[in-house]
Amino acid sequence: MNPTETPTDRTMKRVETDGGVPMEDDQESTADAAKADGGTEKLVDVSPSHSVPDDDDDVRTRSTETAITTRDLNVYYGDEQALDGVSMDIYEHDVTALIGPSGCGKSTFLRTINRMNDMIDVCRVEGDVEFGGKNVYDDDVDPVALRRKIGMVFQAPNPFPKSIRDNVAYGLKIQGYDGDVDARVEKALKSAALWDEVKDQLDSSGLDLSGGQQQRLCIARAIAPDPEVVLMDEPTSALDPVAASKIEDLIDDLAEEYTVIIVTHNMQQAARISDRTAVFLTGGRLVEYDDTTKIFEDPEEQRVEDYITGKFG
Numbered sequence: 001m002n003p004t005e006t007p008t009d010r011t012m013k014r015v016e017t018d019g020g021v022p023m024e025d026d027q028e029s030t031a032d033a034a035k036a037d038g039g040t041e042k043l044v045d046v047s048p049s050h051s052v053p054d055d056d057d058d059v060r061t062r063s064t065e066t067a068i069t070t071r072d073l074n075v076y077y078g079d080e081q082a083l084d085g086v087s088m089d090i091y092e093h094d095v096t097a098l099i100g101p102s103g104c105g106k107s108t109f110l111r112t113i114n115r116m117n118d119m120i121d122v123c124r125v126e127g128d129v130e131f132g133g134k135n136v137y138d139d140d141v142d143p144v145a146l147r148r149k150i151g152m153v154f155q156a157p158n159p160f161p162k163s164i165r166d167n168v169a170y171g172l173k174i175q176g177y178d179g180d181v182d183a184r185v186e187k188a189l190k191s192a193a194l195w196d197e198v199k200d201q202l203d204s205s206g207l208d209l210s211g212g213q214q215q216r217l218c219i220a221r222a223i224a225p226d227p228e229v230v231l232m233d234e235p236t237s238a239l240d241p242v243a244a245s246k247i248e249d250l251i252d253d254l255a256e257e258y259t260v261i262i263v264t265h266n267m268q269q270a271a272r273i274s275d276r277t278a279v280f281l282t283g284g285r286l287v288e289y290d291d292t293t294k295i296f297e298d299p300e301e302q303r304v305e306d307y308i309t310g311k312f313g
């Protein structure tokens with residue numbers, strides 16, 4: 001959030017549109033928006049899901065430090081180019097949303113950041129991804145250590161067939177952590193807003209939880225090793241609106257400690273939870289990247305406005 005902005009300033013952002021706003025799981029807020037606008041103009045409610053700030057709500061201060069910088073990133077799968085010259089500064093403790101139509105390279109971009117693309121044989125990366133003063137593609141960077149610093153949460157909740165405790169402790173064990181594992185598990189589950197629901201059943205299987213709980217478990221697993229960055233690829237698209245809203249609340253809290261980069265197809269979600277939004281369009285090009293307010297209120301590019309207002313994509 002801009003330091004000069006009050007929480008109320010962020011509560012409503014106006015998007016002119018004569019089309020529908022693309023969405024997946026956010027029927028309710030769009031219905032409200034349609035009511036508020038008399039049908040001619042959409043209001044996108046971009047307040048965080050805990051929309052009425054209470055006295056305890058911390059207002060995050062926006063950082064000017066970059067967490068990750070990509071320079072001239074080109075990514076290919078065989079002969080197919082999936083990202084084309086993407087240069088982008090991602091700021092610490094921001095929630096950065098990546099939006100754009102299917103196939104424009106959002107997941108590729110996320111996976112390039114923590115070298116998950118290394119696992120895809122045909123994938124080739126050109127350009128730099130700077131993180132912690134180094135290019136993550138330098139020969140002396142250990143991808144496993146990198147992924148501890150840059151954790152990832154996927155679209156479908158994917159707990160291991162292990163106990164809740166072991167799911168969360170997984171990264172710590174790989175890392176050979178010899179401190180108080182239970183304390184770290186508790187801290188991660190609390191940060192993932194799941195502790196109260198599971199504290200009496202830490203030995204039961206992670207697979208016995210509901211979908212929304214499983215996704216929060218996966219978030220706890222990603223943050224237990226205390227990463228600096230959390231990548232999320234459509235983390236709520238497989239969840240019902242209530243579970244999705246819990247994750248949205250959580251993302252805002254997570255950004256106090258971590259840098260969060262989230263891919264979403266849900267425009268309202270991007271508008272509500274992110275500080276900056278990057279719009280990718282076909283061909284794997286980053287077309288516009290700016291404060292979320294600017295992208296949703298007054299984008300520079302007509303193509304971006306057309307995408308946001310549902311004219312294509």
Ligand SMILES: Nc1ncnc2c1ncn2[C@@H]1O[C@H](COP(=O)(O)OP(=O)(O)OP(=O)(O)O)[C@@H](O)[C@H]1O
Nearest residue numbers: 077082100101102103104105106107108109120122
């Ligand atoms: N493992 C792979 N092997 C070959 N091509 C791939 C692979 N993964 C992605 N691609 C191709 O790279 C391009 C970008 O795909 P990517 O999955 O990054 O898009 P996306 O923006 O995340 O799409 P979606 O919104 O549908 O998830 C697409 O043309 C896709 O077919």
Ligand SMILES: [Mg+2]
Nearest residue numbers: 106107108233
């Ligand atoms: Mg994707």
